[in-house]
Amino acid sequence: MTRYKGLMLIGDGMADRPVPDLAGKTCLEAANTPNLDRAAAEGALGLLDTVAPGLRVGSDTAHLSLLGYDPRETYTGRGPLEAMGVGLEVKRGDIGFRCNFATVDDKMIVTDRRAGRIRERTNELAHAINQIGSLEGVQIIFRESTEHRGALILRGEGLSDKITDNVDPHEEGHPVGQCAPLDPNDKAANFTARVVNEFVRRSYQVLKDHPLNRERIGAGENPANIIIPRGAGVAPHLKPFHEVHGLSAACVVEVGLIRGLGRYLGFDVADAPGSTGSLDTDLDSIARTVLAALETHDFVLCNVKGPDIAGHNGDAPAKVKIIERIDAMVGGILPQLLDRTVLTVLADHATPVVTLDHTGDPVPFLLWGPGVLTDCSQAYHERAASGGGLGRFSGLHLVHVMTNLMNVQEKFGA
Amino acid sequence: MTRYKGLMLIGDGMADRPVPDLAGKTCLEAANTPNLDRAAAEGALGLLDTVAPGLRVGSDTAHLSLLGYDPRETYTGRGPLEAMGVGLEVKRGDIGFRCNFATVDDKMIVTDRRAGRIRERTNELAHAINQIGSLEGVQIIFRESTEHRGALILRGEGLSDKITDNVDPHEEGHPVGQCAPLDPNDKAANFTARVVNEFVRRSYQVLKDHPLNRERIGAGENPANIIIPRGAGVAPHLKPFHEVHGLSAACVVEVGLIRGLGRYLGFDVADAPGSTGSLDTDLDSIARTVLAALETHDFVLCNVKGPDIAGHNGDAPAKVKIIERIDAMVGGILPQLLDRTVLTVLADHATPVVTLDHTGDPVPFLLWGPGVLTDCSQAYHERAASGGGLGRFSGLHLVHVMTNLMNVQEKFGA
Numbered sequence: 001m002t003r004y005k006g007l008m009l010i011g012d013g014m015a016d017r018p019v020p021d022l023a024g025k026t027c028l029e030a031a032n033t034p035n036l037d038r039a040a041a042e043g044a045l046g047l048l049d050t051v052a053p054g055l056r057v058g059s060d061t062a063h064l065s066l067l068g069y070d071p072r073e074t075y076t077g078r079g080p081l082e083a084m085g086v087g088l089e090v091k092r093g094d095i096g097f098r099c100n101f102a103t104v105d106d107k108m109i110v111t112d113r114r115a116g117r118i119r120e121r122t123n124e125l126a127h128a129i130n131q132i133g134s135l136e137g138v139q140i141i142f143r144e145s146t147e148h149r150g151a152l153i154l155r156g157e158g159l160s161d162k163i164t165d166n167v168d169p170h171e172e173g174h175p176v177g178q179c180a181p182l183d184p185n186d187k188a189a190n191f192t193a194r195v196v197n198e199f200v201r202r203s204y205q206v207l208k209d210h211p212l213n214r215e216r217i218g219a220g221e222n223p224a225n226i227i228i229p230r231g232a233g234v235a236p237h238l239k240p241f242h243e244v245h246g247l248s249a250a251c252v253v254e255v256g257l258i259r260g261l262g263r264y265l266g267f268d269v270a271d272a273p274g275s276t277g278s279l280d281t282d283l284d285s286i287a288r289t290v291l292a293a294l295e296t297h298d299f300v301l302c303n304v305k306g307p308d309i310a311g312h313n314g315d316a317p318a319k320v321k322i323i324e325r326i327d328a329m330v331g332g333i334l335p336q337l338l339d340r341t342v343l344t345v346l347a348d349h350a351t352p353v354v355t356l357d358h359t360g361d362p363v364p365f366l367l368w369g370p371g372v373l374t375d376c377s378q379a380y381h382e383r384a385a386s387g388g389g390l391g392r393f394s395g396l397h398l399v400h401v402m403t404n405l406m407n408v409q410e411k412f413g414a
Numbered sequence: 415m416t417r418y419k420g421l422m423l424i425g426d427g428m429a430d431r432p433v434p435d436l437a438g439k440t441c442l443e444a445a446n447t448p449n450l451d452r453a454a455a456e457g458a459l460g461l462l463d464t465v466a467p468g469l470r471v472g473s474d475t476a477h478l479s480l481l482g483y484d485p486r487e488t489y490t491g492r493g494p495l496e497a498m499g500v501g502l503e504v505k506r507g508d509i510g511f512r513c514n515f516a517t518v519d520d521k522m523i524v525t526d527r528r529a530g531r532i533r534e535r536t537n538e539l540a541h542a543i544n545q546i547g548s549l550e551g552v553q554i555i556f557r558e559s560t561e562h563r564g565a566l567i568l569r570g571e572g573l574s575d576k577i578t579d580n581v582d583p584h585e586e587g588h589p590v591g592q593c594a595p596l597d598p599n600d601k602a603a604n605f606t607a608r609v610v611n612e613f614v615r616r617s618y619q620v621l622k623d624h625p626l627n628r629e630r631i632g633a634g635e636n637p638a639n640i641i642i643p644r645g646a647g648v649a650p651h652l653k654p655f656h657e658v659h660g661l662s663a664a665c666v667v668e669v670g671l672i673r674g675l676g677r678y679l680g681f682d683v684a685d686a687p688g689s690t691g692s693l694d695t696d697l698d699s700i701a702r703t704v705l706a707a708l709e710t711h712d713f714v715l716c717n718v719k720g721p722d723i724a725g726h727n728g729d730a731p732a733k734v735k736i737i738e739r740i741d742a743m744v745g746g747i748l749p750q751l752l753d754r755t756v757l758t759v760l761a762d763h764a765t766p767v768v769t770l771d772h773t774g775d776p777v778p779f780l781l782w783g784p785g786v787l788t789d790c791s792q793a794y795h796e797r798a799a800s801g802g803g804l805g806r807f808s809g810l811h812l813v814h815v816m817t818n819l820m821n822v823q824e825k826f827g828a
Contacts, residue, residue: 018787055818056825075826356415357825359785383788392805
């Protein structure tokens with residue numbers, strides 16, 4: 001069997017519900033997408049429940065599923081994925097946390113959960129935090145993210161994520177909470193809670209007199225004088241993608257969370273210059289990067305973030321426009337893929353402009369390439385896909401559908 | 415996101431197979447259903463396997479699945495559900511049994527398994543049985559049901575349902591069996607079997623000289639002088655519906671088993687005056703009760719029993735007629751639901767008039783309401799649904815499909 005390459009192209013949050021302002025059409029229906037429509041005519045469509053019918057999923061759980069890892073079994077919470085997303089090297093057994101830079105007074109009362117929405121020079125604070133090095137033999141690894149956000153990893157023996165999530169009081173005017181084990185007899189959880197509490201205390205010691213904070217106080221701004229971790233989760237146990245499928249894989253993605261996940265799964269991360277993760281992203285650059293990655297890898301995952309942003313903004317015209325730009329990008333790469341690549345185009349979830357958030361509606365998906373049995377589809381959108389020849393199934397199987405058509409899948413049985 | 419209410423309307427056993435007397439149409443195809451057809455045109459159709467493709471299910475297992483509880487994991491047998499169905503308050507850990515009032519001679523030989531199909535005053539016998547109170551510290555709770563039927567609950571510490579199901583000899587002329595543990599070393603099962611045998615013995619002592627039985631003997635009727643329990647099952651471990659979904663829920667149902675299940679899951683049970691559970695039921699009253707329940711609850715389950723009865727009777731004209739009456743009911747409620755309620759209409763299983771019993775055929779389902787992407791459907795029946803835009807999936811997901819469209823589902827992931 002001739003082996004083909006595979007490209008999974010995801011328009012983040014691209015699926016939609018009927019939009020009253022578009023006469024009941026979805027954004028994909030309203031958009032002018034001649035290239036996707038041609039690919040639909042040359043290939044076949046179906047509906048995909050990224051995880052399961054009706055389930056509202058995040059981009060993280062959706063991508064886990066689309067890459068063949070059932071998030072209902074493997075997802076351990078946002079902390080470790082957030083840490084991957086900010087570029088920390090997460091290892092199996094690590095405990096990951098999302099964090100805020102916050103402001104406390106000298107009685108440890110949280111007076112500002114976002115430290116005056118600090119935006120700059122948090123890397124200097126992170127550097128100071130990393131000087132802590134280790135606590136009770138547990139390595140402390142911290143990195144700043146956007147604005148007041150950051151991520152923390154605890155690395156060492158005998159750690160657990162079975163701890164309370166109450167360090168962050170979630171309301172200002174309340175004291176920093178004391179982390180505790182969920183089960184008082186759980187030795188690892190007791191130890192981890194103690195380390196977390198000690199970390200929080202030490203972060204205050206390190207930050208309260210930091211030069212940047214003295215400047216901020218001088219300028220009448222709230223100091224970022226403490227780190228508040230939350231959402232503890234153990235690094236998920238995920239076998240690297242190439243070990244599961246025997247394929248070299250790369251990703252060209254615009255979402256930190258997904259980039260981190262890709263790195264964790266052993267994908268080579270290819271950065272496209274001019275990729276902004278926003279509506280102004282350079283899709284020509286992304287297309288070039290994808291095509292280059294396909295030269296050197298068997299499987300490429302590409303995620304374009306724009307449609308999700310337009311959906312969250314409730315901006316139908318912007319969503320239509322970014323879809324039309326994605327269509328043009330597809331038009332540019334299709335000739336390069338011809339006869340050697342299996343392509344799927346889909347959304348990881350719907351982010352309807354009428355709901356402003358993810359929904360659990362099924363997403364349309366397209367299969368195009370050698371070996372695909374064509375159906376009657378003549379256009380690429382939700383309604384066409386609901387009558388498509390590929391039927392409806394869980395996204396968990398998509399990677400097998402791909403490796404099957406790529407002729408690279410091991411046989412199960414004899 | 416605007417939150418909507420949800421209505422799950424089930425025509426019990428409404429799905430069918432092709433009926434020769436209807437020129438190969440199903441009862442749904444043969445029936446004149448302008449309102450359901452309009453809802454199909456305004457919404458979308460699909461096929462549902464209530465539990466899994468081809469699986470023949472009961473109403474109990476089907477409803478468990480449709481409410482999001484996988485019966486393959488949670489179903490513990492008919493006993494506890496039967497006890498719920500007769501209105502007993504079933505608690506977690508209880509052991510439930512279906513029971514017969516039967517007739518034995520003084521050598522404990524069963525001479526009539528149905529005690530002359532006794533129909534009246536079994537409540538007096540039940541009252542006498544409940545005077546037993548407890549046996550070896552185990553509380554005895556009994557209630558009569560229709561005709562010779564009843565249900566028993568054993569409540570206490572150290573009980574098990576891992577016991578033989580042989581008290582009922584299933585043939586007349588044989589002695590009452592001795593319950594035994596499935597595993598002779600299982601302490602809880604040994605104890606439970608001993609309590610069951612003692613209960614059966616005591617039921618004979620209590621009933622044999624009961625005034626009602628003396629009257630029956632005098633009138634030449636078989637006395638109901640013993641209780642024969644069977645189908646032991648521990649109360650299933652099911653998290654209440656509102657805890658799972660954060661929704662207040664009510665049910666308007668005509669089947670005791672489903673009413674009991676609803677109560678067990680924390681549904682408010684709304685009784686419709688004139689609801690008979692038969693072909694002559696008052697569907698206007700049911701419609702009014704459903705609409706009232708929707709005013710005060712987020713989610714309403716409604717089950718109309720008639721189609722199942724017509725199916726079991728093999729009576730196609732009666733099934734067509736009750737379907738047309740359900741259609742009229744739908745016509746009455748649709749305007750009240752508009753723009754604020756997500757509606758699904760389906761069967762819990764097929765009870766084809768040609769088989770006289772449940773089959774494992776997929777059932778048609780309709781989704782109607784805000785956010786539903788319309789398909790090409792113009793009619794509501796099995797054949798239309800098999801080409802519907804919603805595809806085919808397991809009924810286990812239907813509740814998530816509903817809560818997704820109702821915009822009330824928590825996101826899984828970030």
